[in-house]
Amino acid sequence: MFSWIFIMALACIELNPFVWIQGLRRGKPFLAAQAGRYLIGLILSFGIIYFLLIDISLTGLMNTFGFIIAGNLILSGLFHASARKDDGDEMKEKRKEKSKRTIVGVQSGVGLLFLMVLLFLNFVYPFTVTKELAEMGDIETSTDQIESVTEESVRSVPYTYARYKSEIVFGNIDNYSFYEMGESSIQKIEDELFWVTPIEYASVWRWWRADSVPGYIMVSAEDPNAEAQLVDDYNMKYLPSGFLEDNLERHVRQSYEDIVLMGASFEPNDEGKPYYAYSYAHYDHYRSGPDADGVILIDAETGEMEQHELGEQPEFVDNAIDYRLALNYAEWFGKYSNGFLNSIFAKEGVHEPTSDEEMIGVLGPDHDMYWMVDHMRPNQDSNTMVGFTMVNAQTGEATYYTGSSGLLNAGGAREVVNKSFQREQWSGTQPVLYSVYDNYTWVVPVVDQNGLMREIAMVHAETGTIASGSSREEAFRSYRQTLANELDADNYTPTDVLEEETVEGTVYRVSDMNDQVIQVLLSGESRVLEFDVSEIADVVFLREGDKIEAQVVDTEENVLNVIEYTNLTVEEEFGGVEEFEIEENTGEETQTDSSGPQGEQAEE
Numbered sequence: 140m141f142s143w144i145f146i147m148a149l150a151c152i153e154l155n156p157f158v159w160i161q162g163l164r165r166g167k168p169f170l171a172a173q174a175g176r177y178l179i180g181l182i183l184s185f186g187i188i189y190f191l192l193i194d195i196s197l198t199g200l201m202n203t204f205g206f207i208i209a210g211n212l213i214l215s216g217l218f219h220a221s222a223r224k225d226d227g228d229e230m231k232e233k234r235k236e237k238s239k240r241t242i243v244g245v246q247s248g249v250g251l252l253f254l255m256v257l258l259f260l261n262f263v264y265p266f267t268v269t270k271e272l273a274e275m276g277d278i279e280t281s282t283d284q285i286e287s288v289t290e291e292s293v294r295s296v297p298y299t300y301a302r303y304k305s306e307i308v309f310g311n312i313d314n315y316s317f318y319e320m321g322e323s324s325i326q327k328i329e330d331e332l333f334w335v336t337p338i339e340y341a342s343v344w345r346w347w348r349a350d351s352v353p354g355y356i357m358v359s360a361e362d363p364n365a366e367a368q369l370v371d372d373y374n375m376k377y378l379p380s381g382f383l384e385d386n387l388e389r390h391v392r393q394s395y396e397d398i399v400l401m402g403a404s405f406e407p408n409d410e411g412k413p414y415y416a417y418s419y420a421h422y423d424h425y426r427s428g429p430d431a432d433g434v435i436l437i438d439a440e441t442g443e444m445e446q447h448e449l450g451e452q453p454e455f456v457d458n459a460i461d462y463r464l465a466l467n468y469a470e471w472f473g474k475y476s477n478g479f480l481n482s483i484f485a486k487e488g489v490h491e492p493t494s495d496e497e498m499i500g501v502l503g504p505d506h507d508m509y510w511m512v513d514h515m516r517p518n519q520d521s522n523t524m525v526g527f528t529m530v531n532a533q534t535g536e537a538t539y540y541t542g543s544s545g546l547l548n549a550g551g552a553r554e555v556v557n558k559s560f561q562r563e564q565w566s567g568t569q570p571v572l573y574s575v576y577d578n579y580t581w582v583v584p585v586v587d588q589n590g591l592m593r594e595i596a597m598v599h600a601e602t603g604t605i606a607s608g609s610s611r612e613e614a615f616r617s618y619r620q621t622l623a624n625e626l627d628a629d630n631y632t633p634t635d636v637l638e639e640e641t642v643e644g645t646v647y648r649v650s651d652m653n654d655q656v657i658q659v660l661l662s663g664e665s666r667v668l669e670f671d672v673s674e675i676a677d678v679v680f681l682r683e684g685d686k687i688e689a690q691v692v693d694t695e696e697n698v699l700n701v702i703e704y705t706n707l708t709v710e711e712e713f714g715g716v717e718e719f720e721i722e723e724n725t726g727e728e729t730q731t732d733s734s735g736p737q738g739e740q741a742e743e
Contacts, residue, residue, distance in 0.1 A: 151180030212250025276468030522551030
């Protein structure tokens with residue numbers, strides 16, 4: 140790094156060899172002037188390389204020091220032209236005027252041409268390679284529906300609530316004024332989702348006083364009632380907020396000078412040891428279109444580093460590709476697949492991500508982390524989507540799913556939730572799209588005006604039907620009942636996941652009623668039968684030892700949602716309910732079923 144600082148400082152000295160030939164004849168004044176210019180070059184070079192931490196590659200140096208060189212050539216040429224007009228030796232000036240004018244003109248012309256080339260490469264050239272940009276990321280198009288996830292794979296705690304709980308724990312840190320909370324991110328640790336927040340230095344003075352930071356904070360992304368955890372067993376030294384040699388990016392840049400660093404993700408392993416994974420790439424088209432290559436894994440305590448190609452990093456690294464790069468791939472694919480001019484005029488097949496700032500991190504059915512964003516038509520304030528992109532954050536594999544066209548997008552799902560909780564003045568935040576029970580479903584945490592979590596809403600993406608609960612388990616239970624009872628069974632059941640079946644057995648245990656729900660265990664049946672009292676009112680009379688036959692919905696989980704049931708014990712003991720017909724002409728009641736005690740009483 141430092142050798143390049145001294146080399147690139149030469150960009151500020153006189154670059155015209157003819158001027159050097161003449162200047163050396165003048166002796167010390169010329170050399171002193173060049174020494175001063177080199178000192179200015181050192182300051183600029185130090186700032187660009189040491190503080191801006193550019194990649195020391197051909198395009199990286201050209202795109203920064205190239206502008207310095209172009210400006211140097213132009214300004215030096217103008218200065219020399221002005222100085223020659225004041226030359227005291229008139230005869231000598233006349234003799235050499237023509238050749239000097241040519242040299243000065245060439246110098247300024249080269250500088251101007253170089254400047255024009257740099258401006259073209261930065262502001263025009265990217266629009267000539269839009270087709271190539273659209274193909275970056277190797278995004279495949281699919282009409283298939285994504286595989287359904289289980290309840291355990293769904294994140295239900297939003298970012299704002301995780302930050303709130305983290306701040307409570309943050310106050311317990313010794314000398315907490317030295318530090319501040321870093322950026323929170325979703326991580327999978329021991330097959331459970333957490334919001335993980337590294338602790339950072341508050342300022343350069345706090346960094347100067349403290350040797351390290353005391354660790355990081357973990358908040359469950361699955362259980363809103365779980366307490367935040369302060370992991371303070373590690374003294375983290377290499378951080379994004381560190382200074383000089385303790386700065387994470389500078390620490391990486393000193394060992395990997397020529398790679399393009401995209402962004403760092405805080406990645407504790409399954410044992411809790413803190414690491415940073417720095418995503419890196421290279422440019423295929425000058426400084427346009429970074430192509431992801433892999434990650435640099437940094438031990439936050441010791442600074443030890445390992446380089447891994449994309450997809451070959453340790454399994455605990457969840458975000459090997461930076462979300463900004465994944466978002467660029469999704470944007471270019473939707474905007475430029477049919478060319479640059481089409482994206483401006485006809486706009487055939489053009490679509491764009493609903494967010495230009497973030498992608499949502501979700502756990503896929505294969506238990507890999509994904510970056511997900513939904514797409515909409517350009518320049519439209521619409522609540523429906525045309526598809527969505529999922530990028531495997533560990534391998535970089537990307538797919539654009541078109542089978543969701545016409546379904547609610549993230550904004551539409553949030554609007555449904557906001558209207559449902561308008562009286563409470565609660566609102567939805569961070570909607571995440573999943574396939575739940577083989578139905579596209581938006582899972583939307585509901586927060587109050589202070590950002591505290593109140594409910595978890597599940598919005599059916601096709602119909603906008605909403606189900607909610609105070610916990611993830613309750614929300615899923617309510618959603619199961621909604622799919623089974625409220626939506627048209629011909630359209631939504633059975634599917635690959637929701638299958639109707641008949642269950643028989645003897646009641647072994649009956650739970651108390653909780654939120655209009657009663658759960659029942661049958662002898663010999665490992666799954667739990669769940670009754671909605673609002674739909675099946677007579678379940679309150681169910682007792683242990685009763686023999687029942689129930690029509691249920693099997694969701695391949697431990698809970699079976701009951702659609703209807705028959706209490707065989709009650710039917711055998713009391714018989715069936717009589718049915719009567721009213722004869723239109725006579726008005727007499729005709730008995731059609733006289734079985735059982737009630738039938739005997741009717742005969743009397």
